[in-house]
Amino acid sequence: MKMQKHEYTGIGETLYSAVLDNGLEVRVVPKKDFSTCYAAFATRYGGAHRRFSVDGRKLDTPAGVAHYLEHKMFDLPNGDNALAILSANGADPNAFTSAEMTCYYFQCTESFEENLKMLLHFVSTPYFTDETVQKEQGIIAQEIRMGEDNPGMVVYYRLLEMLYAHHPVRDRVAGSVESIAEITAQTLYDCHRVFYAPSNMVLCVEGDVDPESVVRIAEDVLPKEKAPVPKADFGEREGILPAETRRTLEMEVSAPQFLIGVKLARPESGAAFQRENIVAALAMRMLCGSSSPFFTRLYAGGLLNMDFDYEIDSPADTFMVIVGGESRDPEQVLEAFQKEAQRVAAEGFDEGYFTRSRRASLGARLRALEDFDSMCVALASGVLEGYCALDSFALLESVTAEDCRRFVAENLTPERMALSVIRPKVREAEN
Amino acid sequence: MxxxxxxxxxxxxxxxxxxxxxxxxxxxxxxxxxxxxxxxxxxxxxxxxxxxxxxxxxxxxxxxxxxxxxxxxxxxxxxxxxxxxxxxxxxxxxxxxxxxxxxxxxxxxxxxxxxxxxxxxxxxxxxxxxxxxxxxxxxxxxxxxxxxxxxxxxxxxxxxxxxxxxxxxxxxxxxxxxxxxxxxxxxxxxxxxxxxxxxxxxxxxxxxxxxxxxxxxxxxxLAGMPRGEIDYDIGTDLRMNALEDQPRYFEEQMDVTQGKLVLGFRLGSCMEDPDRAAIHVFNAVYGSGVNSKLFMNVREKLSLCYYASSAVILRKGLMIVSSGISFDKFESAKGEILAQLEAVRSGDITGEELTCAKRAVASDLRAAMDSQGELEGYWLSQALDGLDYGPTELAGLVEDVTKEDVMKIAESVELDLVYFLCGEDDADPEDEGEDDEDAEA
Structure with a gap:
């Protein structure tokens, strides 16, 4: 298999790409002088893929299957555990499940090829019994409960429930204690067969490796046939307005935690989507990033602290902006944020401010290249969404101040914003 | 470099x-x-x-x-x-x-x-x-x-x-x-x-x-930096033994669904002339990572906790075992965490366990060479200790650690304090009794 080679000279990276006969997408970024190798093997299957059709059949699965499957994938038919084998071999393996993907990965400084074979082998070898599936239920139930104690997670899911009326991104990736009780070994086998076909997956590797040998190993270990790609059903397309705009809950926290969310219209093509993402990131940096007039003013005024941050997120065909942190008065922050967005929509961004913000964004993107983990996951997400993450440097060059103003004017209007708040518990009779 | x-x-x-x-x-x-x-x-x-x-x-x-x-x-x-x-x-x-x-x-x-x-x-x-x-x-x-x-x-x-x-x-x-x-x-x-x-x-x-x-x-x-008499009298005092004859116990209550059990140990007399490589390997055998005794036994085999792992604070000569448990598993989890330490002391360590631990420690050290953030932290702390060997050299020393070296460290470790964060008295006791969390695996 001949790989395509693409040099990104400005940033000193080279990317090798291939699509295997079985449909697997492979990306390799060779890194001389580094002893760490990193491999990520991901499937387009996450917490939001609950309803899907395959071979003309429509299936509806309980919340939490993708995550449950991730936990059970490490069991091998001979009774071994892949996590233990990789660790024993000096690798640092792990996995995560998000709303849109499940990703298995490892980092190592020795025996890369052996570890890669193991990674591909265990992820493509389902082995579940009703007994092992049953045993995991308590473990995952505890993980779900632990999330209930975590204010960051609670404030986030409550925001998603407000933004989306029915999209499955509202469901916790891990599911609920009730929903996971419905999961059987058969559910896991079915979902593995549908979603873990190489045609629905991507393998990204970074390190001092030979790209061709990565492809050879993948061809050797993985199934040869090309299976049909499943079609996820996320339900009827939702309107642009949030389903609800305010929710507040009390928890054991020291100060109010809040998130403001805005749903965005998602461009159809991968390239247009990638560009809109970059525009959104730069617009948000200028509107409320750490050097923005908005943030520095509210920071100085004591309404915000360094926890404040923004994020552009797009799990499972959604697209949204999330802004938040900790504040004694989240409502006041929301009001100031709305005002600032209105001002920017009317006045636009100053050219000098735009130029230096774009420089800062370039520097931040360069810094992110140092991290193998975030690089491989970004490459994998890009492949699953239909773009190449390394193109972002060239795209950033093409963004204008007017693009950013337009983004703010179109999207950050008061009626589009939802606010999720967690307040400290009021205790009766202190002491 | x-x-x-x-x-x-x-x-x-x-x-x-x-x-x-x-x-x-x-x-x-x-x-x-x-x-x-x-x-x-x-x-x-x-x-x-x-x-x-x-x-x-x-x-x-x-x-x-x-x-x-x-x-x-x-x-x-x-x-x-x-x-x-x-x-x-x-x-x-x-x-x-x-x-x-x-x-x-x-x-x-x-x-x-x-x-x-x-x-x-x-x-x-x-x-x-x-x-x-x-x-x-x-x-x-x-x-x-x-x-x-x-x-x-x-x-x-x-x-x-x-x-x-x-x-x-x-x-x-x-x-x-x-x-x-x-x-x-x-x-x-x-x-x-x-x-x-x-x-x-x-x-x-x-x-x-x-x-x-x-x-x-x-x-x-820095040309304009005012420099007077420099205070070099800065350092860390090491306490080798537990404060009291019997381990102390502290409990705190909060509105939580999961209990947190933390055991604090002194690394003890091995800190007189600390063999850093051996201490890291001991920690890996006992409680850090998925092949450690705590993970394999307390979590996986006996399902006593959602997580349990050890960490050493070398400079202060301490070790912490941190775990998340159901409130009613306090005694059994604590007992098993200590039993596993006893196992390391008595040399109940397979060749496989030792090799895994050494590989994990050496690999972490070599990987540190690829991260500027880790390198900064590593060299700052070397500077404070007046040491000048790099992560790669320490990784080399790890290869030579023997089972006896690990037992010697375990022998020197002493439990000082047990801390338990549990639910409030009037809250429903958590009696589901099952195990683990682990956001990762």
Missing amino acids: EYSRSELMPGVFLSHLRSDKFKTACMSLNLLTQLSRETASMNALIPNVLARGTTRYPDMEQLSARFDELYGAAVEPVNRRIGEVHCIGFFASFPEPAFLPGGEALLGEMCSLMADMLLSPNTRGGLLLPQYVDSEKEKLMELIRSRVNDKRSYAVQRCLEEMCCCEDYAVSRFGTLEDCEAIHYKKLTRYYREILRKSPVELFYCGRASLQEVEGAFRDA
Whole structure:
């Protein structure tokens, strides 16, 4: 298999790409002088893929299957555990499940090829019994409960429930204690067969490796046939307005935690989507990033602290902006944020401010290249969404101040914003 | 990578690590003081106040505008405690010229900005601005209050505090709410001037610039730094034994669904002449990672907890075992955590367990060579200990660790304190009894 080679000279990276006969997408970024190798093997299957059709059949699965499957994938038919084998071999393996993907990965400084074979082998070898599936239920139930104690997670899911009326991104990736009780070994086998076909997956590797040998190993270990790609059903397309705009809950926290969310219209093509993402990131940096007039003013005024941050997120065909942190008065922050967005929509961004913000964004993107983990996951997400993450440097060059103003004017209007708040518990009779 | 160390000015030391493999350069500047109750909050506050503005760039907006022009160079306040040494200052990272459109070298300007933040903050009448001090004070107090939000790390901190109640180590790097509340901008300015004169300074640089270039840039930038008699009497006291004959017990109640059990140990007499490689391997065999005894037995086999792992704090000679359990599993989880330590003591360690542990430790050390952040932390702490071997050399020593070495460390370890964060009395007891969390695997 001949790989395509693409040099990104400005940033000193080279990317090798291939699509295997079985449909697997492979990306390799060779890194001389580094002893760490990193491999990520991901499937387009996450917490939001609950309803899907395959071979003309429509299936509806309980919340939490993708995550449950991730936990059970490490069991091998001979009774071994892949996590233990990789660790024993000096690798640092792990996995995560998000709303849109499940990703298995490892980092190592020795025996890369052996570890890669193991990674591909265990992820493509389902082995579940009703007994092992049953045993995991308590473990995952505890993980779900632990999330209930975590204010960051609670404030986030409550925001998603407000933004989306029915999209499955509202469901916790891990599911609920009730929903996971419905999961059987058969559910896991079915979902593995549908979603873990190489045609629905991507393998990204970074390190001092030979790209061709990565492809050879993948061809050797993985199934040869090309299976049909499943079609996820996320339900009827939702309107642009949030389903609800305010929710507040009390928890054991020291100060109010809040998130403001805005749903965005998602461009159809991968390239247009990638560009809109970059525009959104730069617009948000200028509107409320750490050097923005908005943030520095509210920071100085004591309404915000360094926890404040923004994020552009797009799990499972959604697209949204999330802004938040900790504040004694989240409502006041929301009001100031709305005002600032209105001002920017009317006045636009100053050219000098735009130029230096774009420089800062370039520097931040360069810094992110140092991290193998975030690089491989970004490459994998890009492949699953239909773009190449390394193109972002060239795209950033093409963004204008007017693009950013337009983004703010179109999207950050008061009626589009939802606010999720967690307040400290009021205790009766202190002491 | 070439490492070298030099003294640029009285009490100002530079650790220089030359490397071509990164796209950004990083550096740090640290003032060292003895960790103490009286000064912890002031120390915590100083870098944050200094980062609010300089004479050239008097407020955050102007200062960060300047950093944005320098391709988003980041200069962040840092506040660490390494053993009982309180290290405060700044950490900076910025792109290497090779990756910038105009090939601009940012080193000189970055050193000068960092030095300005340290030496020429925005003041009035020679005093730090009260509005900056008060606003950072508020934020620091919020931060101190917020430590309760993450129950897992809160429980570990509380265990350390109680275990080291008679030592400087009980002091948090943020100090206490009361101490923070009491800070006045005039007093803070006096203290700031005092540590500028007296504190040893550790500088670190990792990137493509030569030793000469970096020395030159820092010398120019720090030329105006007032240096008096340097206080070198800074260090960490080691306590070898538990405070009392029997392990102490502390319990705290909160509205939580999961209990946190934390066991605090002294590494003991092995700290008289610590074999660092063996201590790391012992920790890996006993409780860090998925092949460790705690993970394999307490979590996987007996399902007594959602997580259980050990960590050593080498510089202070401590080990912490942290676990999440159902409230009713307290006795059995504690018993099994101690039984596994006993197993290591008695040499119940397979060849496989030892090999896995050594591979894991050596691999982590080698991987540190690929991360500037890890390298900075590693070399700062080597500098504090007066040691000069790199992570790769330590990885080499790990290969030679034997089962007997590991048993010897385990033999020396002593339980000092048990801490339990549990639910409130009136809350429903959690009796599901099953196991684990683990966000990862």
